[in-house]
Amino acid sequence: KQEVTQIPAALSVPEGENLVLNCSFTDSAIYNLQWFRQDPGKGLTSLLLIQSSQREQTSGRLNASLDKSSGRSTLYIAASQPGDSATYLCAVEYSSASKIIFGSGTRLSIRP
Amino acid sequence: SAVISQKPSRDICQRGTSLTIQCQVDSQVTMMFWYRQQPGQSLTLIATANQGSEATYESGFVIDKFPISRPNLTFSTLTVSNMSPEDSSIYLCSVGAGSTDTQYFGPGTRLTVL
Numbered sequence: 264k265q266e267v268t269q270i271p272a273a274l275s276v277p278e279g280e281n282l283v284l285n286c287s288f289t290d291s292a293i294y295n296l297q298w299f300r301q302d303p304g305k306g307l308t309s310l311l312l313i314q315s316s317q318r319e320q321t322s323g324r325l326n327a328s329l330d331k332s333s334g335r336s337t338l339y340i341a342a343s344q345p346g347d348s349a350t351y352l353c354a355v356e357y358s359s360a361s362k363i364i365f366g367s368g369t370r371l372s373i374r375p
Numbered sequence: 376s377a378v379i380s381q382k383p384s385r386d387i388c389q390r391g392t393s394l395t396i397q398c399q400v401d402s403q404v405t406m407m408f409w410y411r412q413q414p415g416q417s418l419t420l421i422a423t424a425n426q427g428s429e430a431t432y433e434s435g436f437v438i439d440k441f442p443i444s445r446p447n448l449t450f451s452t453l454t455v456s457n458m459s460p461e462d463s464s465i466y467l468c469s470v471g472a473g474s475t476d477t478q479y480f481g482p483g484t485r486l487t488v489l
Contacts, residue, residue: 295476306379306467307418307480314476352417356476362408362433363478365417 265290267355269366277374278345284338284369286353291331294359298327298338299352301368307352311338343373377402377470379481387487388458395454396484398468403448409441412465412483421466424451458488 266289276282286296295314299307311320311327313336319328326339340347353366378401388394398407406425410418421441422430430443444452455462465483 297478299480304483304485306482307469309477309479312477354418354478356478359476362420362423365419367417 265355265357265364267353267364267366269351269353269369271369272367273370273372275372275374276343278343280343281339281341282343282371284340284351284353284371286336286338286366288334288336288355288364290357291334292357293331294356294361296327296329296336297354297356297363298325298336299354301350301352303349310351340371345373345375347371348373376477377404377479379468379470379479381466381468381481381484383484384482385485385487387489389489390459392458393454393456394458394486395452396466396468396486398451398453398481400449400470404470405448406471407445407451408469408478409443409451409453410467410469410480412467414463418467421453455486458486460488462486463488 268287270285297312298310301307313320313329324341329336350368350370352368354363356363380399382397409421412418420433421436422432424430424443424445426445426448442454465485467480467483469478469480
């Protein structure tokens with residue numbers, strides 16, 4: 264069964280800290296992996312997409328890595344800000360234009 | 376990128392009634408996806424809607440409960456039929472960006488069933 268797991272479920276850190284969110288998936292034959300951000304009461308915003316042939320992607324203070332052999336991805340957030348507070352979702356796609364399997368999310372709170 | 380709008384943004388409905396949610400995309404797309412996010416949970420795919428064919432439903436979801444229309448390449452509707460309080464969720468539609476594979480989501484419809 265293809266499953267995506269995220270740890271921790273919730274995380275609270277003071278502003279300015281660097282932090283890492285974890286995502287693991289049971290089937291390593293992925294097509295791509297995406298990290299999304301969801302703000303309360305709103306839809307999802309795609310942050311980074313890593314194709315199966317890639318090892319990492321960077322956008323601003325965000326860096327996502329992918330290790331297919333171990334079935335893991337991490338989202339690194341540098342110099343965290345209160346505006347980074349949101350739920351972060353990891354999602355895996357196993358073939359082009361197929362369904363996406365979501366993790367349960369990490370609820371991140373950045374304390375001023 | 377794709378810009379997606381959904382109507383209504385939220386609704387409060389009585390048990391036993393039905394609600395139709397609309398999803399509009401600013402570009403033509405082959406496949407549209409409907410997800411449900413129950414309170415405190417992650418997203419679960421309900422069905423995939425292809426233009427010109429019947430929607431494909433995931434395990435646990437049936438057409439009688441969640442009928443879907445896909446009349447053209449920019450629009451789809453999801454109906455939640457004979458609602459019960461267990462249907463209280465956020466319903467989201469999404470599309471893929473094709474060449475980049477990025478998935479774009481609408482803002483969601485927050486449904487509360489009393």
